[in-house]
Amino acid sequence: MTCVICLNPGARVVSGGVWQEFHCPDCGSGRVSGELLNLMTLLNLELDIEPVRRWVLERRRSDPLPMMQVSDILLCRDARATESVLTQPNPL
């Protein structure tokens, strides 16, 4: 399966039911809560790769498998922002 963060196809993703566990050669290992994943789908958000990787590195000092929760929503960005910059009509 592809990484939930960077979509690397070399990652291993385990669904734990209420969370997704990821082991990615680029992002490291951790978990994303199902609640956060649902909210991301609802709001059309995606995980922002660089901040998430920094977050994982930081958290892994004290937790081998840190979990991103709804309270970590600031690690997300608008999924449309990356793809529609060039195609969106100018609002003015």
Ligand SMILES: [Zn+2]
């Ligand atoms: Zn990754």
